[in-house]
Amino acid sequence: MKKCDILKDFEDFMESLSDDEFFDVFEKEFGAVYEEIPQLEGEYNVDDTLISKEGEIQISRPMYTIEVLKSNDMGCQKMHFNRSAKTFTESVVDERKKLSNKFNEGEYSIHMSDNTDPKAA
Amino acid sequence: MHRMAGNEIINGFHGTNFDNVDSIINNGFVMNTSSKDWLGIGIYFFVDGLGDVPQEHAAEWAKAVAWDKIKKRHTYERYAVIRASIDCSDNEIVLDMTTKEDTDFFNEIRKKYLRQETNRNRIRKSNPKPTDKEKRKQWRPTNLDITLLKILRRRYGYKICIANMFIKISSEERRNGSNTTQSFPNCTICAVYDMSKILEKESCKEGDIKKNEL
Numbered sequence: 001m002k003k004c005d006i007l008k009d010f011e012d013f014m015e016s017l018s019d020d021e022f023f024d025v026f027e028k029e030f031g032a033v034y035e036e037i038p039q040l041e042g043e044y045n046v047d048d049t050l051i052s053k054e055g056e057i058q059i060s061r062p063m064y065t066i067e068v069l070k071s072n073d074m075g076c077q078k079m080h081f082n083r084s085a086k087t088f089t090e091s092v093v094d095e096r097k098k099l100s101n102k103f104n105e106g107e108y109s110i111h112m113s114d115n116t117d118p119k120a121a
Numbered sequence: 122m123h124r125m126a127g128n129e130i131i132n133g134f135h136g137t138n139f140d141n142v143d144s145i146i147n148n149g150f151v152m153n154t155s156s157k158d159w160l161g162i163g164i165y166f167f168v169d170g171l172g173d174v175p176q177e178h179a180a181e182w183a184k185a186v187a188w189d190k191i192k193k194r195h196t197y198e199r200y201a202v203i204r205a206s207i208d209c210s211d212n213e214i215v216l217d218m219t220t221k222e223d224t225d226f227f228n229e230i231r232k233k234y235l236r237q238e239t240n241r242n243r244i245r246k247s248n249p250k251p252t253d254k255e256k257r258k259q260w261r262p263t264n265l266d267i268t269l270l271k272i273l274r275r276r277y278g279y280k281i282c283i284a285n286m287f288i289k290i291s292s293e294e295r296r297n298g299s300n301t302t303q304s305f306p307n308c309t310i311c312a313v314y315d316m317s318k319i320l321e322k323e324s325c326k327e328g329d330i331k332k333n334e335l
Contacts (some may be wrong), residue, residue, distance in 0.1 A: 003226045014237045031270045032262035
């Protein structure tokens, strides 16, 4: 099967699954092991919460990814930032400026996930 | 890269316990059943690409994995390397992640999956009306790439995957290596998911494991 045909078929296949079926199929047929991604608390508005909420954040991992997901009727957009715990506060302040420039409206959810990969053991 | 045009049969090197050689030569390899391995369930070989010659990688690997960390002793004292010729002639069943074309293809698969998954997670959040706790849930496979490889195998018939990886190959690396993220690969491996793609096999190296190696 040609790669372009696979890409099309894969998309069609996923579209054909109901919301209920989606996670079940990937879990049972393809061995996906789902886990809840640790997330920072709450929903954020770019203009007023990225800084004010940061005091609530508990970080125990040395490295992690901050994933900012913007949802609106145009779909979703993501930005990823790799940060160490020490620079987290400064990073959020900096990223707030970047976000303000990139997205000027919409609601943001911020997710934190561990970057450390123990698989190489 | 190493699988040049016209080079459709590649040599792979598999390190193992010397006692397994006869069985492998006569009866074939036993498929590794750990889906947590680098490229999913398959038979693994070191192949030409990054780092030392693959035969040496396989020998180092065979010696390193002989060590039982819990029992503090070698589980075997003699190792062997088996050379196998692997049929990569059909490009439609080989995912060669050392090439730009296949890497781009896999990344496109991953993007499509993540886009769908994100939308499903959003739907999960909004219907039925979520509690505060549910609102913050986002689910993602911890083994995303392995899952996508399995889809390529089961749904689209891929039988071989070649990739540059970081692997703690030697005893020294396994003893001293930390769990910190290793960003860059140090070897090239090939996972074969279908035994019929292994054409010939022979023992090409063997040796004793010195007791002071670990």
